[in-house]
Amino acid sequence: MCSLLNEEQQHIFLEVMRSINEEKHFLYFVSGFGGTGKTFLWNCILSKLRSQGKIALAVASCGIASLLLSGGRTAHSRFHIPIDINETSTCTIHRGTNLSQLISKTSLILWDEAPMTHRFCFEALDQTLRDILSVEEATNSQKPFGGMNILLGGDFRQVLPVVNHGNATDAINASLISSSLWQHFTVFKLTINMRLRNPHLNDSEKQKIAQFAKWVLDIGEGKYPAYDDNNDTDEKWIQIPSQLLLQPMANNIEAITDVIYHDFSTNFTCINYLAERAVICPLNTTVDVINDTMLEKVPGDSKIYLSYDSIVNSIEQPDDFPILYPPEFLNSITLNNFSQHRLALKINVPVVMLRNIDQSIGLCNGTRLLIVKLGDYVIEGKIITGSHIGEHVCIPRVVLHGTSPKWPFTLARRQFPIKVCYALTINKCQGQTLQKVGIYLKGHVFSHGQLYVAVSRVTSQEDLKILIENEDGTSGTATKNIVYRMTCIPLKDINQGSYKTKICARLTRLSEFILDDKPEQIQRLDFVLLDVEGHAIEAQVPQQHISRFLPRLKEGTVYFVEFFQVVPCRTNYRAVSHTYMIKFTCHTRVTEFNAAPPTFPKYAYTLASFDTLRTRIDYTADMSDTIGRIVSVEPATTAYVKGLKKAIRHLYISDGRESIEVVLWSRQATEFPAEKIIELSKEKPIILLLLGIIAKSREGQLKIQGSMSCQYHINPAIPEAAALINKFTGFPHQVTWTGAATSSSSDIMTTSVTELAKLTNPHELYGNIYQVNVVLRTISPNQPWWYLGCILCRKRVFPEGETYRCPKCSGNKAEPMYRIVFIAADPDNFLEDNAPTIEITFFGNMGQELTGIPVLQLAAISEGNNVSIPSEITRLYSHKYTLAISVPFSSMQRENVSYQVKNIITTAGPAITTKTIYPATSGTGQQQTKPTQDTTRHLPVAETTKLDSNMEEGKVATPLPSPQRLQMETSSPTMKQTTSSDDDLAFSTEAGTSGTKTKRNVRRKLGD
Known part of the structure; x- marks a missing residue:
């Protein structure tokens, strides 16, 4: 048996056997479309393990699929999975029971048709196995499925778990692929169509089967040429090939039943004839009409079976309950996969089971039978599908329970769990292989994979006919094909042809791009997307779509994203390394993924030492x-x-x-x-x-x-x-704490000018920060108040041709920088001629904070003269400040100690204004007067304005005009200001921020 496996099946078979023999825990998922031999592979694995004396439990999501497995059962019956399941449910298997002991000795659990089962079922089994298997080994409680080997199989192109009143997002979130367990599975794929290896087929027949199989697969994967419905981007309208279409001029139901059930009057009792064909429809209402039509064609009288309906588990039982919900109302209730109140049957009519009765004799949900006898309390039938074909069985009445959010009760209906099955719903026929199928689309498909399931029930196009009925009753040629993008491509594979792909990624580094001249208007949203494998890509939301996406995008949330544009990445300030970036459009769909695994990366980073x-x-x-x-x-x-x-x-x-x-x-x-x-x-x-x-x-x-x-x-x-x-x-x-800290910081030394003036060795002062109250007396003589500094290292530059040269770092770009050197004294004695003084320098931004004027603007007012002191500086004479100062490294090479301002902690007005003091030449040639004493206004130590982070802070500035136009010598008489809307100059901070050239004053406002 195992020798008949193809190369793909053989690889999976050997991998499973090797892992079990080496006691290596594994979680495998085998994906394959119909005809790739999944069931054959399952039975080979089961037979091999059991021949070695090992226990292998075979289960399936539906009864029909379980009958095809050796010793198979439905997963719900084997593991006691609750019918009404939620995220906290567990299987009703207790420690010490026979079933728990059986599971503890099991080598493999094989589960077929896994994609059609709700993820909560797998998560319930996971929690139960962790509990049961941790008895033997405590560490099993931390392993997925308790360390049990799991082999799942199925096809995600088929119908997904049914979610009542759910949408596409609900269906995806309910699927196995959305479970946190999915990340632990290794996926194998079967791609070889075994139907093409039939030795009895000639080349022409193989070619037809291959072409039909490709058409079916393209429909399942959403690759078949289609056009969009403007109302829903999930729904693609496809043209059905003309050779598959039925376009009758009269009654549509008669037309399709006559084609599928040809010569019905002579074959209505033939088991093979009935078992190999069916009409398939999306809706139960259409199915019921077709079944009633076919029932009338069967000779004989109908026997009517009426159900007994009652109310159980009601929230309350008021006296008027029978009035509110009379029997007539209960009888009128119809539910999916639920017996009807009025069941009309005849001898030789095919029926399908709606519930699992006894799998050991073939009576399970989906089994089809032919009615042989109609008793009052029991119905006898002959099985026509599955592994027990030809066997006679008796079907009893059973009590079925149904609920609805609209009802304050549970309906209990006692009825035979069968339904006439000349026609079946698409969901009901999943897992069945037929020889003749008619698809009647009076209502279009409404969920993922339905059209794929319908057309894949047969193996050749000669056995398939499709009838599309438009809303006006005419025959159509196009229908919907709904394919949810279940599998997401890695971000590393994104390219400009990826506009139809789907990704699953965490949103990180969300920020708003804002212009300084339009602070209230967001220009775009920028962020980084990070997938489960750790790959990242930049993304943007253009301005015209911000209102749509901004309320929905949250930092750190994982989303499914589809229908986006892919463009080349930007050339500067790339956040991550990727050739492309994503742009959202008006068609982009963003769906929050609530079941992201805990191991999903949170940060997109590539660390640099x-x-x-x-x-x-x-x-x-x-x-x-x-x-x-x-x-x-x-x-x-x-x-x-x-x-x-x-x-x-x-x-x-x-x-x-x-x-x-x-x-x-x-x-x-x-x-x-x-x-x-x-x-x-x-x-x-x-x-x-x-x-x-x-x-x-x-x-x-x-x-x-x-x-x-x-x-x-x-x-x-x-x-x-x-x-x-x-x-x-x-x-x-x-x-x-360092820098200009509060007075409580041990790193700050509070002192006075008088005390500092006594200290003359800069080596002893270097490295300390002093907080001191001062009054600015005058400018230090022969000191220029601005200089041309290198934008990289802030050192003085020298002209070299049309540009500049920095003697320290060889930079060639410069800009004006403040260097205001004051003579300062203590506030209580600054009027005395012999008062102790110190020299303090306001560099860069400290100078701008002191004057309140950009250096370029003030230099232009002074016509480039950096020796003559403008009034905007001399007016600061006699003003009182609290400063944080320190001795710079360069001071150790000078004879006199000089201090540099680290921070302006507090500021006040002029100390006095009663008489003239130190004459000083200003830009206007006026002398300064003593200010009057004023009350000091203490500002917060960290006086800040909540401005937004600049994208370009620290970016190299455009070179200044040539040295011939902008002299750096102290004797230079003039400097002309040059301005441009795109080439404005910015200024370095004392903290070392380089000069900046921004994109039209662009700034950033970071998201939380």
Whole structure:
């Protein structure tokens, strides 16, 4: 028997046997269309195992399929699966029972026609097996199906589990492929059509069978040429080949029954004649009409059997219940796969079983019989299909129970569980092979796989006829073909021909793209899609579709996505590495997947080490991802980018060998949970996963900053984070405050100008941060208040032809940068001539925050003169500030100690305005007067505005005009401002943010 297996079947057979013999746990699914020999393979495996003395339990989802298996039963009867099942159901199998002992000794459970069973059934069996098999080995409770070997088979092209009042999404969610168990299965495919290997067929017959099989398969996979119905993208209308169509001019029912039941008057008692043919319809109402028509053609009188209907399990039993629900109402109720109240039968009429009665004698749901005798209490019939053909059996009345959401009760109907079956519904005929089929589509198919099931009941087009009845009663040539895209392609396989594919992916890095000049208008939605295999692709929702998708898209949710456009990926700031990206259209369908397995990846990342990041400095084609332990955090402050005030926060992360600076912008900066992180770090190391970052350099040191789609995650559940936590556990891992912290921070030294003036050794001061109250007395003499600095390292540049040269990093792009050097004194003695003073410098954004004016604008007002001090600066004389200052590294090479402003903590108005003090030449040549004493206005330490993260923060700016036009020498008399709508200049922050050229002031607003 096993020697007759083809190469595909042989491979699966050997894999199953090898795994069982080696005691290797497996979960296999074998997919194959009709004619690929699944049933033959099942029986070979069952026979081989049983010949070795092993136990193999064979079950199927329906009774007809179970009869084809050696020792087969329905899954519900074998494992006691509840009929009314939900996500918490389990099988009613208890420890210590005979069935539980049988299962514990079983080597294999083989389950045929698995796709037509609700996933809750498999999940119920999974929970039950974990419980039963954990008695022998406790670890089995953690294994899928308790470590039992499972072999499933079927065809997902066929009808899916029935969900009452459900839609496409409900049907997909009910299928096995949507279960969290599916991820553990290895899928094998049978593709060889064994019908073509029949030695009795000639080449012409084989060609016809092959062509018909391809047509059927194309229908099942949704590949047959079709056109869309504008109302539903699942429904494809296909043209039926003319040789298959019936187009009668008169009665349609008479036409199709005459073709399928040709010579009925002489063959109505023939078992083979009746067993090999049927009319198939989508709806029960059409089936009933055809059966009544055929019943009238059978000679003899009809015997009428009426059911006894009653109400059971009602919520309440009021006195007027019989009035509300009289017997006439109960008799009128009809349900799918349920006996009718009035059952008309004749001798020699074929019937089909509606319930499992006794599988051992062939009486199961779907078995067809020929009526032999009609008794008052028992009906005798002869089985005409299945494994017990020709046997006589007696059919008793049984009580069937039916429910509906519309009823406050359960209907109990005592009736014979049979139905006349000259015509069958598509769902009822699934699993049966016929020789002559007529498909009567008075109502079009309404669910996935129905047309495929109907046309695949026969093996050649000569045995199939299709009659399509339009709504006006005329004969049609086209019908619906509904195919749900059950299988999703991996994101790595997405290309520009993938517009008809379906994907299943988690939505991550969701963000809104907004222009600065239109802050209330979202230009597009950007995000990254991540599939179960860990592959990722960028996706966008264009502006015209935002209102449709924004309310439905949630960060971290898994969706089925189909009907989208695939375009080449962008050339800059790519979040992930993929040749293409996805764009949503008005036809894109997004369905939430509620049964995503717990192992579905949550983060799309490709980690780069700190050394790798150094090779990507200022590389903007692709963004980077990295990870490290948080070492220290600074409070959020503010910085100016292109004249816009933005929140900024600095922190440091470590990989165990070194620490690097991280710059977070805007919402990322203000919403960073610094206080919570510091508190949690007392117990364990805090790991930071950074996604979508850009590597930068500051004074030769690596730093990283957020980009347009940057996200951070604290202690993410990924192996790399777990490894770092283990690495740092046992060592000091407390996160500390640094920078301009509150007065409670131990890292800040509160002092005065008088005390600082006594300290003259910069080596002793370097590395400390001081909080000091000062009054700005005057500008330090002979100090230019702006300079041309390299946009990469902020060092002074020199002209070189039409561009510039940085002596430190060899950069050739520069922009004006603030360098305002003040002489400051203590507020309580700043009027004294001999008051102690210190020199403090406001660089970059600190200068802009001090003046409130971009440097380019102020330099233009001064006509490029960086020695003459404009009034916008001199008016700050005698103003009082609380500053965080430190000694820069360069100060150690100078004779006099100079301090650099790290943060403006608080600011107040002029200290006094009563008399003239230090004469100073301003841009207007006016002298300054003493301001009057004013009350200090204390601002929050982290005074921020919740602005949005800039996509281009840190991007290299366009070169300034040539050195001949914009002199950097202190003696240069003028500087002319150059402006352009697309080439505006931005300004570096003191924290090291490079100058920026944005796309028309583009900024980002990150999603939660």
